[in-house]
Amino acid sequence: MALASGMRLSARALLRPWSPLRGKALGCTEPAAGGGNGARRFGSQRVLVEPDPAAGVAVMKFKNPPVNSLSLELLTEFVISLEKLENDKTFRGVILSSDCPGVFSAGLDLTEMCGRNPAHYAEYWKAVQELWLRLYLSNLVLIAAISGACPAGGCLISLTCDYRVLADNPKCLIGLNETLLGIIAPFWFRDTLVNTIGHRAAERALQLGLLFPPAEALQVGMVDQVVPEDQVQSTALSVMAQWMAIPDHARQLTKNMMRKPTVDRLLKQRDTDIQNFVSFISRDSIQKSLQMYLEKLKQKKG
Amino acid sequence: MALASGMRLSARALLRPWSPLRGKALGCTEPAAGGGNGARRFGSQRVLVEPDPAAGVAVMKFKNPPVNSLSLELLTEFVISLEKLENDKTFRGVILSSDCPGVFSAGLDLTEMCGRNPAHYAEYWKAVQELWLRLYLSNLVLIAAISGACPAGGCLISLTCDYRVLADNPKCLIGLNETLLGIIAPFWFRDTLVNTIGHRAAERALQLGLLFPPAEALQVGMVDQVVPEDQVQSTALSVMAQWMAIPDHARQLTKNMMRKPTVDRLLKQRDTDIQNFVSFISRDSIQKSLQMYLEKLKQKKG
Amino acid sequence: MALASGMRLSARALLRPWSPLRGKALGCTEPAAGGGNGARRFGSQRVLVEPDPAAGVAVMKFKNPPVNSLSLELLTEFVISLEKLENDKTFRGVILSSDCPGVFSAGLDLTEMCGRNPAHYAEYWKAVQELWLRLYLSNLVLIAAISGACPAGGCLISLTCDYRVLADNPKCLIGLNETLLGIIAPFWFRDTLVNTIGHRAAERALQLGLLFPPAEALQVGMVDQVVPEDQVQSTALSVMAQWMAIPDHARQLTKNMMRKPTVDRLLKQRDTDIQNFVSFISRDSIQKSLQMYLEKLKQKKG
Numbered sequence: 001m002a003l004a005s006g007m008r009l010s011a012r013a014l015l016r017p018w019s020p021l022r023g024k025a026l027g028c029t030e031p032a033a034g035g036g037n038g039a040r041r042f043g044s045q046r047v048l049v050e051p052d053p054a055a056g057v058a059v060m061k062f063k064n065p066p067v068n069s070l071s072l073e074l075l076t077e078f079v080i081s082l083e084k085l086e087n088d089k090t091f092r093g094v095i096l097s098s099d100c101p102g103v104f105s106a107g108l109d110l111t112e113m114c115g116r117n118p119a120h121y122a123e124y125w126k127a128v129q130e131l132w133l134r135l136y137l138s139n140l141v142l143i144a145a146i147s148g149a150c151p152a153g154g155c156l157i158s159l160t161c162d163y164r165v166l167a168d169n170p171k172c173l174i175g176l177n178e179t180l181l182g183i184i185a186p187f188w189f190r191d192t193l194v195n196t197i198g199h200r201a202a203e204r205a206l207q208l209g210l211l212f213p214p215a216e217a218l219q220v221g222m223v224d225q226v227v228p229e230d231q232v233q234s235t236a237l238s239v240m241a242q243w244m245a246i247p248d249h250a251r252q253l254t255k256n257m258m259r260k261p262t263v264d265r266l267l268k269q270r271d272t273d274i275q276n277f278v279s280f281i282s283r284d285s286i287q288k289s290l291q292m293y294l295e296k297l298k299q300k301k302g
Numbered sequence: 303m304a305l306a307s308g309m310r311l312s313a314r315a316l317l318r319p320w321s322p323l324r325g326k327a328l329g330c331t332e333p334a335a336g337g338g339n340g341a342r343r344f345g346s347q348r349v350l351v352e353p354d355p356a357a358g359v360a361v362m363k364f365k366n367p368p369v370n371s372l373s374l375e376l377l378t379e380f381v382i383s384l385e386k387l388e389n390d391k392t393f394r395g396v397i398l399s400s401d402c403p404g405v406f407s408a409g410l411d412l413t414e415m416c417g418r419n420p421a422h423y424a425e426y427w428k429a430v431q432e433l434w435l436r437l438y439l440s441n442l443v444l445i446a447a448i449s450g451a452c453p454a455g456g457c458l459i460s461l462t463c464d465y466r467v468l469a470d471n472p473k474c475l476i477g478l479n480e481t482l483l484g485i486i487a488p489f490w491f492r493d494t495l496v497n498t499i500g501h502r503a504a505e506r507a508l509q510l511g512l513l514f515p516p517a518e519a520l521q522v523g524m525v526d527q528v529v530p531e532d533q534v535q536s537t538a539l540s541v542m543a544q545w546m547a548i549p550d551h552a553r554q555l556t557k558n559m560m561r562k563p564t565v566d567r568l569l570k571q572r573d574t575d576i577q578n579f580v581s582f583i584s585r586d587s588i589q590k591s592l593q594m595y596l597e598k599l600k601q602k603k604g
Numbered sequence: 605m606a607l608a609s610g611m612r613l614s615a616r617a618l619l620r621p622w623s624p625l626r627g628k629a630l631g632c633t634e635p636a637a638g639g640g641n642g643a644r645r646f647g648s649q650r651v652l653v654e655p656d657p658a659a660g661v662a663v664m665k666f667k668n669p670p671v672n673s674l675s676l677e678l679l680t681e682f683v684i685s686l687e688k689l690e691n692d693k694t695f696r697g698v699i700l701s702s703d704c705p706g707v708f709s710a711g712l713d714l715t716e717m718c719g720r721n722p723a724h725y726a727e728y729w730k731a732v733q734e735l736w737l738r739l740y741l742s743n744l745v746l747i748a749a750i751s752g753a754c755p756a757g758g759c760l761i762s763l764t765c766d767y768r769v770l771a772d773n774p775k776c777l778i779g780l781n782e783t784l785l786g787i788i789a790p791f792w793f794r795d796t797l798v799n800t801i802g803h804r805a806a807e808r809a810l811q812l813g814l815l816f817p818p819a820e821a822l823q824v825g826m827v828d829q830v831v832p833e834d835q836v837q838s839t840a841l842s843v844m845a846q847w848m849a850i851p852d853h854a855r856q857l858t859k860n861m862m863r864k865p866t867v868d869r870l871l872k873q874r875d876t877d878i879q880n881f882v883s884f885i886s887r888d889s890i891q892k893s894l895q896m897y898l899e900k901l902k903q904k905k906g
Contacts, residue, residue, distance in 0.1 A: 557811055
């Protein structure tokens, strides 16, 4: 099967000169070294890209140890890498995954939201918006291969995908748990969740900041499939083959028709949303609450 | 039970002078020949109507062999027959069914959308809109008795009903599979599906052009009940009795309240929707894709 | 556990001078008699309030025998009691329950809607709106502990809660059964139901006036949990503990974000909604239908 052989190629690719694992500078590219299949390295320091040109698929892996916090740098690098894949006709699908064991992404980087100035908060929030906007209306088939914890912003990223595969491991909790930190998910997080699991389940999940274990995540519709941990990637690839069997143009127009109204709600008030975030996050009470949380995290590590 | 005896009447009716099976001309009517129960024949060449005045129910059967393609003629005849039933106080409920074995309806007639001129495309699309508008806000109780394949436009018709009964036969696939043909479902197809199975399931089903087998169709909510093939009609009649036990006025106002916002979205931009369709379907790439599909179909038959 | 000991306190409280069971006058309050815990009696003739200040929880019980019809008096007293709890920082959660065996609430009081003048209908409807507006956006955690029949307006009240626990008793039917009486649920009843069980299930339930037995209510999402009758209260308290573990501010903002768009739809046309109700309910046909229903009810009792 073309897709499976493509994957073997991709695995071997890790040992090659153009292997994404060796690329460090943001956005640098070079021609494929072997096979003449037109493979190029994308990716950057914090986002590995393992291209499989023969299959038309790339695997993007967050690599921001220890927990793939969505720092400003990561967001910027990710959007650039994604844009390159979007603009490269070779690729029709992307699998989002993690290079950090035990975690897909811990979500937004609290250090970007704590003890900084309003201009920084605004810049950061704009980058978070940009990530969502690019992912949610991506023309690529996006599949999340989730083999670790997937809270908050990590969950949001997975919700923008066309399909979610979750490892059957009790540590693989997934959900928008913002309220547990004393903060609230913005309206477009809400919209994305409501679109995925419906109004009632979203209302309960968001208020309680629920992190669903795999079986519950599947039942509520937060993910589409739960498989043994060692089958997450292969399942994602099988599903990708199903999605890539559909004519791109019709699939993309259909995806756009489903999601554009949700995206338009943010686009209509993007600046207001940034101002709201900056004003909310700058409050003394919120800053104190975030600082306490960050110190707890440090003590855990220490 | 009144309803059951009504059905026996209806079965015998096939042998009577006013039997719908004998009517050929569009919309011709004649007084009831027997029983003095006011039964009249509606129906036309491509739409059989088996009235059961005693029960207040009529069975409408698509009869456009081999696969009940929704040709312009069929659409026109169907809307006229439906309107007559709507305006006849005798009838409070209609069961939609098929006279062609193995298929409910194959959906829109590709020959109406391929190799014709823009004026024809516009006329055809207006007729498709009209069908949906009449069905989705019908004051009658509409129940779909589906004993065959139910793709695309056939699925849309079933989704406009108040209840769907599907035969438990693996050939009875149901879904909006437009993307498989390289075309896209219009926004009011989308709305009807989202109203029925929710946003996420609709998003996946529409992008992949999924045709659900009975068990999956039931699980996702595409149909309300799956029964053995020989019980589809009797189940539809039992369900009809439940719906007809509700005071008409309250039920109709409630149905209207649920569905009018969806209908209004099309009414507000009906002409634009026609123009969009004509412009889309007239594209060379789409015409080629449809021609290839039609030739494949011919080869299958040959 | 703080919550459990709080409940023991609350049980003992029934024997104390400030026990809500002894309060008769609307809205009278007095300082706590024992324990110095600041407990006060709220409540009124038709609404018992059992406060548990230590736990931060109050239990509100409808007490309008025989079936807790939502009379104008009950609505008024309920809203006043609820407002007091909202304004008292001691309380963060309220459990809604019934003091009448076998019924949560039979719903709107038909005697307020039958044989009166338009001004009375308008006043009554405004009170029904007020009840919904206060409950649906309440800052308190609201949990419905339903140990009896829960039709129509009783169901609506439960749907405004954050969580619904239903007794596993076949008599505990729940649903918006307005069509069975020949009347229709207003659009904000519809919105509340659609938010809870989705569009398709709501469409079917509202048209048929379905009253769901416990297992079906759970399956369709009308309630969140079904437990043996003697565990309804204790389950409600356990669930309350889970909800109260969330920081109030974040939870309240999130609840508001989920529900405000629905509330705004009524606020934008509150007067029109009243006029529509008065005009509808004043129709001769509706009045006759309600009178017949009321007479049937009297005959049942006689």
